[in-house]
Structure formats: C-alpha cells, structure tokens
Amino acid sequence: MTVRDGRSPDAIQEAARVLRAGGLVAFPTETVYGLGADASRDDAVAGIFSAKGRPSNHPLIVHVAAGIKGTEALSRFAQPLPPFAQKLVQAFWPGPLTLIVTRQPGVAAAAAGGQDTIGLRCPAHPVAQALLVACAEQGVAGVAGPSANRFGRVSPTTAQHVQQEFGDELLVIDGGPCEVGIESTIVDCSRGLPVLLRPGAITRTQIEAACGESLRDRHELQAPDPRASGTLEAHYAPSAKLRLMEAKALQTGLDLLGANAAHLAVWSRSPLKSRSQRVVLRRMPDDPAAAARQLFAVLRAFDAEGAKLIWVETPPAGPEWEGVRDRLQRAAAA
Known part of the structure; x- marks a missing residue:
C-alpha cells in the first residue's frame, strides 16, 4: 500500500x-x-x-x-x-x-x-x-x-x-x-x-x-487491574540499551569513558561535555510537554545513528513529567 x-x-x-x-x-x-x-x-x-x-x-x-x-x-x-x-x-x-x-x-x-x-x-x-x-x-x-x-x-x-x-x-x-x-x-x-x-x-x-474524586493508586485495591495497553513493565524500547541516570552520573560516565567513547547517545536537560566525537549529545527540553513530543522520535533517531547504549537524564519528579518518566522507565526495563 x-x-x-x-x-x-x-x-x-x-x-x-x-x-x-x-x-x-x-x-x-x-x-x-x-x-x-x-x-x-x-x-x-x-x-x-x-x-x-x-x-x-x-x-x-x-x-x-x-x-x-x-x-x-x-x-x-x-x-x-x-x-x-x-x-x-x-x-x-x-x-x-x-x-x-x-x-x-x-x-x-x-x-x-x-x-x-x-x-x-x-x-x-x-x-x-x-x-x-x-x-x-x-x-x-x-x-x-x-x-x-x-x-x-x-x-x-x-x-x-x-x-x-x-x-x-x-x-x-x-x-x-x-x-x-x-x-x-x-x-x-x-x-x-x-x-x-x-x-x-x-x-x-x-x-x-x-x-471530583481522588485517583486511587492501583496498588491500594484488592482486586487485580484489568489488563490495559502499554502497562507492561518493559515497553517502548529502542534497539539500544537505555539507562536512566542523574546529571552528575552522566557527566562522570562521559569523563571516565573519555575520548574512546563510541556508539553512545545521551539525552539530557543538563549541559554535558564529552571528549569523544563519536558520542551523540542531545538536549532534552525543560518543558515536559515538549520533551514528551520529542521522546519517541529522539529514541528512533539514536537507533538510526547506530547507538548501542542510550543514557537519559532522569526526568524531574512531579505530575507534569509523570508520562515521560513512565515511558522511559519501561523502555529502560526492556
């Protein structure tokens, strides 16, 4: 077609x-x-x-x-x-x-x-x-x-x-x-x-x-959840292995790998530096809606660029980031 x-x-x-x-x-x-x-x-x-x-x-x-x-x-x-x-x-x-x-x-x-x-x-x-x-x-x-x-x-x-x-x-x-x-x-x-x-x-x-009602947590209720789309522990996964890390750990990892780092892509809100020309660094938007809009396209682009490992800065806490955080956690679990 x-x-x-x-x-x-x-x-x-x-x-x-x-x-x-x-x-x-x-x-x-x-x-x-x-x-x-x-x-x-x-x-x-x-x-x-x-x-x-x-x-x-x-x-x-x-x-x-x-x-x-x-x-x-x-x-x-x-x-x-x-x-x-x-x-x-x-x-x-x-x-x-x-x-x-x-x-x-x-x-x-x-x-x-x-x-x-x-x-x-x-x-x-x-x-x-x-x-x-x-x-x-x-x-x-x-x-x-x-x-x-x-x-x-x-x-x-x-x-x-x-x-x-x-x-x-x-x-x-x-x-x-x-x-x-x-x-x-x-x-x-x-x-x-x-x-x-x-x-x-x-x-x-x-x-x-x-x-007009409080949302219940799924773990509070005795009855099992109905099965629903996109709720498996591992989901939304790129071909590359994805890891969630805090900004300090990201920069420490880049420093340790140094100029020899390769096949690595990083998506972060914090500005990071790498001595390797073979590391792909991309900035995550500070706005959660913009980050959500870019999320899957960024992961696909990293795969297309040959990344074997994707490091992503852990999204902030708070309800505005919950959707992005959920997708990244499930992708990391794959």
Missing part, C-alpha cells in the same frame, strides 16, 4: 473502505500513530495482533468519533458509565484520555483481549476524527488502534516511522507529526472508583479536578 495525505477526503474514504472490508490502516492521533481495524470484527482485530506480533490477550484501545456518532459508539461498546467517568468524557473528549469501562457482552471480545472491560478513547486529531466519522457512516462504529509499531518497541509519531516498521504492508494516512507524542492517559473506571493505570499528558491533578 502507500502513504496518503490525511487532508484528502479521497484518502479518508479509501481508508474507511479498507477498514470496513476488514483490513488494516495506520492513522494519526494527537498521541501516536495507531494501527487500526474494525473493533467489532474479531477477524479484523486478529490482523492487528499478527502484524504487531502482539499477544492476543493484551487488549487494544477502541477509538470512537466525537458527537452523536461517539455517543452511539459508547452505548454499543460500553455499559452505562459511572457518573465520574461521564465527567471525564465531558472534560477531556476529544483528547488523550482512555477510559477502561465495563464492556457490553458479545461485542469486541478480541479487541478487549477477552476481558469484560474495554478501553475507549475519542482522539482529538482532526484526521483521526475525519476517519472515524467516515467509518461510522459506513457501519464501523469504532476502530481498534494500538500504536503502529512492532510489539514492545518505540511508538511512531510520524507516518515515516510507521513505514520504517511495516514497509509497504499497509495503507498509512499521514497527519503530520503527533502533537502530544506519548500515549494517552489511562483511567480504569470499571471498579466504581477512578484508578490511574498509565500516566500521560492529562495529569492526575486535572483528572481529579474534573471528576
């Missing part, structure tokens, strides 16, 4: 037809690019698991349109939402927030990884919304869409990243670089209390203010 411009109505209609027919389409969201299939067709969803090399019990997020079409999709995929979840929908949809809710029986079992719960999101990207509306008009109520990369690897934030992963295997709708750059915040709403499963651009503080 090929890359098509997401601003083209013809490209959107073509993508909707492919999805209706049970095929796969890569599409942009404000977080990362997704690998989409008709969420209601288990055979189509099986194509996602096969293409990514993803275990079939690891659930996917279902993307729905905004407005009336999204409301109809909610009632199709989910049982009635608790009041605090309804508040979150009103506050953050369309946007980078996924809600884990109780699934309607007999619907989207494969996308849910066989669980009684399902993850739903309404993305804010205009190309994603155009595609979801076109799909809804053709009878595709929701599009299952994990990140468009091989399982466990660095997520794609451009159409070119998707091509690097899959070559010419599928239709890619190009919506430009992703504005947020890391995956959505995930809140479990299936147990009667809001529980944060994955941090993202929407922070704890924002969620609590919107829903």
Whole structure:
C-alpha cells in the first residue's frame, strides 16, 4: 500500500473502505500513530495482533468519533458509565484520555483481549476524527488502534516511522507529526472508583479536578487491574540499551569513558561535555510537554545513528513529567 495525505477526503474514504472490508490502516492521533481495524470484527482485530506480533490477550484501545456518532459508539461498546467517568468524557473528549469501562457482552471480545472491560478513547486529531466519522457512516462504529509499531518497541509519531516498521504492508494516512507524542492517559473506571493505570499528558491533578474524586493508586485495591495497553513493565524500547541516570552520573560516565567513547547517545536537560566525537549529545527540553513530543522520535533517531547504549537524564519528579518518566522507565526495563 502507500502513504496518503490525511487532508484528502479521497484518502479518508479509501481508508474507511479498507477498514470496513476488514483490513488494516495506520492513522494519526494527537498521541501516536495507531494501527487500526474494525473493533467489532474479531477477524479484523486478529490482523492487528499478527502484524504487531502482539499477544492476543493484551487488549487494544477502541477509538470512537466525537458527537452523536461517539455517543452511539459508547452505548454499543460500553455499559452505562459511572457518573465520574461521564465527567471525564465531558472534560477531556476529544483528547488523550482512555477510559477502561465495563464492556457490553458479545461485542469486541478480541479487541478487549477477552476481558469484560474495554478501553475507549475519542482522539482529538482532526484526521483521526475525519476517519472515524467516515467509518461510522459506513457501519464501523469504532476502530481498534494500538500504536503502529512492532510489539514492545518505540511508538511512531510520524507516518515515516510507521513505514520504517511495516514497509509497504499497509495503507498509512499521514497527519503530520503527533502533537502530544506519548500515549494517552489511562483511567480504569470499571471498579466504581477512578484508578490511574498509565500516566500521560492529562495529569492526575486535572483528572481529579474534573471528576471530583481522588485517583486511587492501583496498588491500594484488592482486586487485580484489568489488563490495559502499554502497562507492561518493559515497553517502548529502542534497539539500544537505555539507562536512566542523574546529571552528575552522566557527566562522570562521559569523563571516565573519555575520548574512546563510541556508539553512545545521551539525552539530557543538563549541559554535558564529552571528549569523544563519536558520542551523540542531545538536549532534552525543560518543558515536559515538549520533551514528551520529542521522546519517541529522539529514541528512533539514536537507533538510526547506530547507538548501542542510550543514557537519559532522569526526568524531574512531579505530575507534569509523570508520562515521560513512565515511558522511559519501561523502555529502560526492556
């Protein structure tokens, strides 16, 4: 297949037809690019698991349109939402927030990884919304869409990243670089209390203010968490080994390696120096949103430059950096 411009109505209609027919389409969201299939067709969803090399019990997020079409999709995929979840929908949809809710029986079992719960999101990207509306008009109520990369690897934030992963295997709708750059915040709403499963651009503080309840820590509850996308201990990993280090340790390591250092890339907020011309030094933005936007592209660039080891300065504490810190910790665990 090929890359098509997401601003083209013809490209959107073509993508909707492919999805209706049970095929796969890569599409942009404000977080990362997704690998989409008709969420209601288990055979189509099986194509996602096969293409990514993803275990079939690891659930996917279902993307729905905004407005009336999204409301109809909610009632199709989910049982009635608790009041605090309804508040979150009103506050953050369309946007980078996924809600884990109780699934309607007999619907989207494969996308849910066989669980009684399902993850739903309404993305804010205009190309994603155009595609979801076109799909809804053709009878595709929701599009299952994990990140468009091989399982466990660095997520794609451009159409070119998707091509690097899959070559010419599928239709890619190009919506430009992703504005947020890391995956959505995930809140479990299936147990009667809001529980944060994955941090993202929407922070704890924002969620609590919107829903009027304190976020519970996943470890506080006796019941096990529902499985959710991107919550494995090791995930988002580049080919190079990644280590998180404080700034002082980074500079000490560079000094010890000296002029002989090679195949090493460093991403840090602090200014660092190396005596080796074969060390790649790149500054991390001081702004957490800008750092999130760059994160996956930087890791992919380091891999492309031949780095065998990536050193990253540990992000600051605080809710604004929690999403970036989470992705780096999981990448380091791989």
